[in-house]
Amino acid sequence: MSALILRIAGTIVALIGLVGVLVGGWFLSALGTSGTATFTGQPDQRVVVLAPDVLNRLDSPIEVTATGTGDVWAGTARPSDVEALLGDGPRTVATGVDVSEWALTSTDVGEGDAMDVRGLDIWQSSTNEEGTVTTTIEQDDAPQTLVITAPEGEEVQQVEYRVSDDRWSTIAIVVLVVGLVLLLLGIALVLGPRRLRARRDRPAARTREEVGA
Numbered sequence: 696m697s698a699l700i701l702r703i704a705g706t707i708v709a710l711i712g713l714v715g716v717l718v719g720g721w722f723l724s725a726l727g728t729s730g731t732a733t734f735t736g737q738p739d740q741r742v743v744v745l746a747p748d749v750l751n752r753l754d755s756p757i758e759v760t761a762t763g764t765g766d767v768w769a770g771t772a773r774p775s776d777v778e779a780l781l782g783d784g785p786r787t788v789a790t791g792v793d794v795s796e797w798a799l800t801s802t803d804v805g806e807g808d809a810m811d812v813r814g815l816d817i818w819q820s821s822t823n824e825e826g827t828v829t830t831t832i833e834q835d836d837a838p839q840t841l842v843i844t845a846p847e848g849e850e851v852q853q854v855e856y857r858v859s860d861d862r863w864s865t866i867a868i869v870v871l872v873v874g875l876v877l878l879l880l881g882i883a884l885v886l887g888p889r890r891l892r893a894r895r896d897r898p899a900a901r902t903r904e905e906v907g908a
Contacts, residue, residue, distance in 0.1 A: 702885050709881025715874020722867035725797060730864035734856045736799030738787035741809045743801075743851045745789045747774055747838035757832040758857040763845040767828040768813050770821035770842050777840040780817060784809050792856065799856045812844055 726732055743761065750757055761767050772780075785805040793800050813821070819836065822828050830841060845851050 701887060705881045705884025705887070707881070708877050708884060712874045712877030712879070712881055715870050716878055717874075719867050719869070719871030719874055723864060723871060726864050726867060728861075728864050729859055730861040731857060731859040732792075732794075732797070732863065734792040734797055734799040736789065736801050736854045736856075737852060738801055738854060739850050739852060740785065740787040740803065741845050741847070741850055742781070742784065742786040742812070743789070743843040743854055744777065744781070744786050745841040745843075745854075745856070747840060749789045749791060749856070750832050750839055750841055751834060751837035753858055753860075754834055755858050755860050756834065758829060758855075759832065759841060759843075760827060760829045760855040760857070761843045761851050762827045762853045763849060763851040765846045765849040766823055766825045767851060768821065768823045768844050769828045769830045770812070770818040771830070771832070771836075771839045772817045772819055772842070774838055774840045776817040777842055780812060780815065781805070781810070781842075783807065787851075789854070789856070799854060809844075811847065812842060 745759060750759075759769070761769060783805050784807055785803070786809065787801050787803050789799055789801045791800050792798070813823070819839070820830075822830055828843070832839060832841065843851050843854065
């Protein structure tokens with residue numbers, strides 16, 4: 696195999712390895728060794744809704760932490776009950792996650808005045824705390840909808856959606872290690888022909904020196 700082909704192959708392998716190192720390292724730095732992914736949104740609405748397509752899309756438990764002004768309330772119920780209750784009222788609906796930004800994506804729907812949903816008998820569970828409330832969604836009760844509200848005149852300022860799966864950190868480590876191996880292999884392929892030429896040139900140089908002596 697010619698030196699040029701080796702250098703081209705080495706460059707390609709090294710670039711693939713570099714991508715693996717960057718991707719694996721980026722995911723590992725974000726997920727940690729526990730494989731915990733946190734996605735954050737700033738709804739700035741009185742009512743925030745997380746439907747089953749966000750809450751129940753994975754088998755792992757989902758932890759949702761909401762922060763607002765005043766006391767913050769969170770409750771879970773059947774999706775059909777929540778839809779009937781909220782109707783066309785204004786709310787922010789979580790639509791998914793953006794891994795590149797580690798963001799919880801959402802859209803605003805409805806109009807008019809938001810109703811006070813607390814204290815009704817449709818809720819399977821509910822929590823009310825001053826400033827910040829955390830709810831853990833176990834997938835055994837799926838499908839569920841989570842509704843988060845702030846008092847009248849207040850807003851839910853931030854929502855954190857957190858899920859853990861140690862398999863994600865394992866995959867990130869594997870990608871990082873394989874990328875590092877490929878990067879080193881690619882560098883070795885690129886530098887190999889140069890080192891070989893240098894070794895071949897050294898005896899010839901010594902021979903010329905001996906002849907001159």
